[in-house]
Amino acid sequence: MNFLDMTIEDLHEKLVNQDITATQLIEHVYEEIEKTDGDIGAFLTLTKEEALKKAQELDQTGIDSNNVLSGIPIAIKDNIITEGVRTTAASKMLEHFIPIYNATVMDKVEQKDMIPVGKLNMDEFAMGGSTENSAFQVTRNPWDLSKVPGGSSGGSAAAVAAGQVPVALGTDTGGSIRQPAAFTGIVGMKPTYGRVSRNGLIAFASSLDQIGPLTRKVKDNALVLNAISGEDPKDSTSYAGGNEDFTADLEKGVKGLKIGVPKEYLQEDAIDAGILSAVKQAIETFKSLGAIVEEVTLPNSEYGVAAYYILSSSEAASNLQRFDGIRYGYRAEGVQNLEELYVKTRTEGFGSEVKRRILLGTYSLSAGSYDAHFKKAAQARTMIHRDFAHVFTDYDLILGPTTTTTAYNLGGKVENPLAMYLADVLTVPINLAGLPAMSIPCGFSEGLPVGMQLIGKHFDEKTIYRAGYTFEQATDFHTKKAPFAGGEEA
């Protein structure tokens, strides 16, 4: 049995027909993790005992044939808090932190009888694009172990791409679901801001953060978003709209669908040739399937990275003030007074990238640069927002590459934070505008996966899934497996 060949519906059928028990499925997950995670390094914490107990309970009560997620294993990025299970955000600051309540998404996956199997590595506090900023371990890309899996949800992407789990939850503040999904050849959805409750998500930039699913297939992704989305009284920014079925429109095809391709997203000097050629081929595929694809413009997208790094770092500097060594988390030893306790705790508890963001955010908010930086960035955000709104008056979707390059070498960018930031140029504008966007596999460049990003109108994830599913059914990129997971070289 191999999860990479099976959809959630396939697994569900096997569970309902009792070809396998939930217990066997969970045991299999841990066998796979044991076999592969020494090389991949996706997991920070395993919850084998709890998962097996839950599976045994399900086997006793029987799998609900009306609940496709019943008994399906899921792994969780380690910035989503889990009651009684260590949650670190990959930071020394929270190395021994055991939450006393569940994030809303955890309550939701458990209500659906999904089985959480462990917590996944990430860049510390979700800051980074390679998972190399984890305080604990390196995570490797299953397509090439010398490459990064992307980040910050690198553990989530690697675990799914390596076939350890069929689904993982990640978080996306500036591309942290979509970019690792692209780097590892899987499907990653960043839902509309407000679609999924942020209650219990360790805050990075509260006006940008969203939780979303990473899966091998589009339909699996929609099924999991069905489970985790919805209004939550504990998140005052959560969306009050009705509970939708994101799989409802999957079979409708793309005939007549209007897709805009921003010319800024196809610039030859900024984006690798292998990526451009895969995306251009995808455009042809959409045309052949009946979609109307035309060039559009997002003139202010070039300001996205600048605005994003000011705003997200300012929010982060503010959010991370709570880590003071008093109520929970790391506390420095050998201090004389309270001030020293704060400074020493934070200096020892945070890693370099987190400190860099705190410095940038504090600088942007400080007297003398507030107007020139913070306010200006907030205005640029409005202009970026308007660019998208303008395109969406005429188009149903926007399409472009997810990343400017394929997965790069481990260590390749750690010495140059600015280069790492600039690589986010294609993903951050979407977060600034609060839009939903999904990365799906659309080809390969020198043996490494290429991701294409489908961007939708606010709360129109349905059309994204519909177009993604139609493309997936018409192509075979999603059937390719990482060599490490038993696939042939692409």
Add this chain to the structure above:
Amino acid sequence: MDVTENTIQHIASLAKLTFDPEEKEVFAKQLDNIVDMVEKLNQLDTTDIPGTYHGIGLENIYREDKAEKGTKREALLQNAPSVKDGMIEVPAMLGNGEEDAE
């Protein structure tokens, strides 16, 4: 150069962080590069453009002003680094602790 080691010293003190001299030099250089990059925004004419500070235009949601069950005190204290007599223990607030006679 906009960001010097003095700037780092100043914002680090605002953010309750401290850096040794070598780190200060590295962070000053990196932050200066980053600030140069974000100053690209100066090219934008933002006259009369309002700022956006939220994900999307969602309205704040208020619940009814009714008491709800809170979290158990003992549970909250489980994660505190140091607890004494049911309270979180911290070092002396003022001075260097010398007057903290027990």
